[in-house]
Amino acid sequence: MSVLVLVEPEDLDDLGAGLSVVSQEVLTFARSLPGDEVDAVLVGAVGQPTEAVLAHCREQGVRTLHVSPDARLERYAARAWARVVDAAAEAGGAAYLIGGGTPHGNEVLAHVAAARSVPMPCNVVAVVQSEPLEVERQVVGGAVLERVALGDGAGLAVASVAGHAVAPQAAPSPGPAHVAEVDVELTDADLAAQVVRIEAREGGDTSALTGANVVVGAGRGVGGPDQFDDVEALAARLGGAVGVSRVVTSLGWRPHHEQVGQTGSRIAPDLYLACGISGAIQHWAGCSSSKTIIAINTDGEAPMVTKARYAVIGDMHEVIPAVLEELS
Amino acid sequence: MADVLVCVKRAPDTSGEVVLTADGGSIDGRYAGYSMSSHEECAVEIAVSVAGDTGGSVTVLTLGDDDSVEQLRAALAVGADEAVRIDATADDYGPADVAAAIAEVVQARAGEGRPFDLVLVGNDAADTGDHQVGIRLAHLLDRPVVAGAQEVAVSGDRLEVRSSVSGPTEVFDVPMPAVLTVWEGGVEPRYPNISGRMKAKKARIEVLEPSGAPRGSGRLGLRVLPPPESNVEVLGEGKTAAPRLVDVLRELGVVR
Ligand SMILES: Cc1cc2nc3c(=O)[nH]c(=O)nc-3n(C[C@H](O)[C@H](O)[C@H](O)COP(=O)(O)OP(=O)(O)OC[C@H]3O[C@@H](n4cnc5c(N)ncnc54)[C@H](O)[C@@H]3O)c2cc1C
Ligand SMILES: Nc1ncnc2c1ncn2[C@@H]1O[C@H](COP(=O)(O)O)[C@@H](O)[C@H]1O
Numbered sequence: 001m002s003v004l005v006l007v008e009p010e011d012l013d014d015l016g017a018g019l020s021v022v023s024q025e026v027l028t029f030a031r032s033l034p035g036d037e038v039d040a041v042l043v044g045a046v047g048q049p050t051e052a053v054l055a056h057c058r059e060q061g062v063r064t065l066h067v068s069p070d071a072r073l074e075r076y077a078a079r080a081w082a083r084v085v086d087a088a089a090e091a092g093g094a095a096y097l098i099g100g101g102t103p104h105g106n107e108v109l110a111h112v113a114a115a116r117s118v119p120m121p122c123n124v125v126a127v128v129q130s131e132p133l134e135v136e137r138q139v140v141g142g143a144v145l146e147r148v149a150l151g152d153g154a155g156l157a158v159a160s161v162a163g164h165a166v167a168p169q170a171a172p173s174p175g176p177a178h179v180a181e182v183d184v185e186l187t188d189a190d191l192a193a194q195v196v197r198i199e200a201r202e203g204g205d206t207s208a209l210t211g212a213n214v215v216v217g218a219g220r221g222v223g224g225p226d227q228f229d230d231v232e233a234l235a236a237r238l239g240g241a242v243g244v245s246r247v248v249t250s251l252g253w254r255p256h257h258e259q260v261g262q263t264g265s266r267i268a269p270d271l272y273l274a275c276g277i278s279g280a281i282q283h284w285a286g287c288s289s290s291k292t293i294i295a296i297n298t299d300g301e302a303p304m305v306t307k308a309r310y311a312v313i314g315d316m317h318e319v320i321p322a323v324l325e326e327l328s
Numbered sequence: 329m330a331d332v333l334v335c336v337k338r339a340p341d342t343s344g345e346v347v348l349t350a351d352g353g354s355i356d357g358r359y360a361g362y363s364m365s366s367h368e369e370c371a372v373e374i375a376v377s378v379a380g381d382t383g384g385s386v387t388v389l390t391l392g393d394d395d396s397v398e399q400l401r402a403a404l405a406v407g408a409d410e411a412v413r414i415d416a417t418a419d420d421y422g423p424a425d426v427a428a429a430i431a432e433v434v435q436a437r438a439g440e441g442r443p444f445d446l447v448l449v450g451n452d453a454a455d456t457g458d459h460q461v462g463i464r465l466a467h468l469l470d471r472p473v474v475a476g477a478q479e480v481a482v483s484g485d486r487l488e489v490r491s492s493v494s495g496p497t498e499v500f501d502v503p504m505p506a507v508l509t510v511w512e513g514g515v516e517p518r519y520p521n522i523s524g525r526m527k528a529k530k531a532r533i534e535v536l537e538p539s540g541a542p543r544g545s546g547r548l549g550l551r552v553l554p555p556p557e558s559n560v561e562v563l564g565e566g567k568t569a570a571p572r573l574v575d576v577l578r579e580l581g582v583v584r
Binding site: 076078079101102103104106107110111113114115117119120121122123134136138139140141142143144145146147148149160189192193194195196197198199200201205206207210213214238239240246249250252256257259262263264270271280281282292294295300303305306307308309310311312313314315318319321322323325326327 | 340342343346348355365366367422423424452454455456457458459460463464466467470472473474475476478490491492493494495496497498499500501502503506511512513514516545546547548549550551552553555556558559560561562563564565566567569570571573574576577580581582583584
């Protein structure tokens with residue numbers, strides 16, 4: 001009995017960067033499931049996997065890395081990718097199929113689950129019991145955990161794992177990471193919804209935010225669309241990115257790709273400096289995995305302050321300029 | 329002309345504290361109120377603008393109890409033409425059940441010679457967050473589906489769909505009929521005006537009986553995470569705290 005993990009590269013255009021952090025987390029999580037072996041499947045990266053990808057697989061104890069040689073799969077097409085994942089599950093005799101609760105991860109896994117008519121609990125965070133296997137998953141943006149059964153022993157058990165639910169850890173002993181090619185006959189229907197092109201986004205995209213080591217967060221407390229100068233200056237000074245709350249994006253002060261939270265991006269930087277953000281559940285859902293959180297808020301009772309490691313109570317537009325001056 | 333079906337779910341609004349019902353089986357929204365998710369508000373906006381651009385129509389659907397009429401009226405108030413409620417308790421339905429129930433309505437309408445060219449759902453519901461109803465629906469209807477759609481443009485019988493939720497903007501070109509799961513951020517939902525509200529209040533809502541019993545969501549229990557005990561260290565007040573804050577930044581190794 002094996003566990004198959006759908007893995008994603010850190011950067012689809014630069015496979016030298018290896019697997020995404022979330023994928024390494026899911027490989028670690030896979031070892032808490034009752035399987036003897038962990039296999040992986042990587043789609044969309046045509047050609048031989050890079051040394052960096054293989055190194056991550058070996059470190060995580062992966063037995064077999066399934067890849068697909070079909071050049072038509074290079075551009076994202078969830079249903080076609082799911083066909084490959086499904087075939088890899090078949091080939092490796094997988095009892096469990098898991099992947100990251102990322103936009104692509106959830107989508108591809110849902111296609112496999114739909115095609116096989118099996119359930120797919122989403123955003124699982126922990127195994128709570130192994131016989132019968134029960135897991136907990138995040139609902140309402142992570143404020144509530146729902147307990148569900150995973151698999152009934154009959155079909156393939158499919159689930160996605162919430163980003164940053166576990167920290168990546170090397171397997172007790174490295175795996176061989178044999179590369180195996182999966183070949184599937186794709187139909188036109190599999191490829192009907194495929195990316196036809198990628199557009200660079202004016203003013204950047206979510207990758208700047210999700211990849212940053214430091215994020216300076218800004219919420220309604222900023223005060224207005226023209227009040228971001230000090231926030232931007234601090235982010236630049238710390239070599240980080242700006243992240244915002246939904247109030248800020250829905251007021252049109254900043255673009256949506258900067259939004260942190262349940263309906264924005266999930267981040268896990270070393271430092272999240274949350275300024276003028278109250279820390280609502282849906283915002284917390286996106287930033288709770290930050291290593292250290294510092295809040296700057298006029299309200300000492302704001303959830304962001306009480307949940308943070310450090311806080312400064314005061315007007316962010318007084319504190320940030322003073323910090324910048326101290327740093328200059 | 330594109331006839332659009334948009335599916336919305338009445339979900340407890342949980343911006344504040346989350347309270348469970350006495351039996352711990354579901355989330356109690358009685359004090360906080362209920363709404364559709366922000367993804368679905370954007371789906372309604374896309375539905376109304378696609379129908380407007382092409383001279384088509386918008387039907388809004390929910391599977392829920394009598395109270396969920398509130399969410400249907402919210403969509404009618406901003407331009408949906410017709411509303412359908414599948415009379416059931418949403419908590420008894422898993423995502424596969426919901427998809428099957430929606431598929432049945434879509435197929436029945438096609439059978440009447442009034443097919444939907446486009447079906448829109450949210451990427452994930454605000455409460456259960458299953459991330460799958462749209463994809464299961466597409467499989468049942470054998471239609472292409474794009475998840476995380478943020479911007480949609482119709483040209484003839486094709487859709488150009490943009491999604492920036494995975495980083496760079498992915499552009500899809502899909503034939504209709506299709507299913508899209510919408511992610512907020514690409515469009516600005518319009519506010520209802522007075523005449524919209526009046527129209528919504530008076531609109532007739534078609535009520536359908538579900539055809540079979542649901543298999544259920546498989547929920548075994550819910551647990552609200554206790555708030556972590558605060559271990560915050562207040563570094564000071566106002567700008568006088570700046571030196572302390574900078575010390576902490578240096579300790580954390582984030583000052584270059
Ligand atoms: C389904 C759903 C999904 C959602 N998804 C998201 C999401 O992805 N991301 C998200 O962020 N939200 C999301 N929300 C919204 C969320 O519930 C909150 O409404 C939102 O996060 C609040 O934003 P805020 O903290 O900027 O504003 P507020 O809650 O208004 O907080 C402003 C804070 O700024 C402080 N403040 C005011 N002035 C100053 C000043 N001069 N200096 C310092 N501090 C000051 C105040 O004390 C307060 O704490 C979602 C909601 C729902 C229902
Ligand atoms: N009870 C329901 N009634 C109508 N639409 C629903 C219902 N449940 C889910 N949906 C739709 O399916 C989307 C995704 O839900 P889910 O897959 O459960 O996260 C939601 O955003 C809604 O658009």
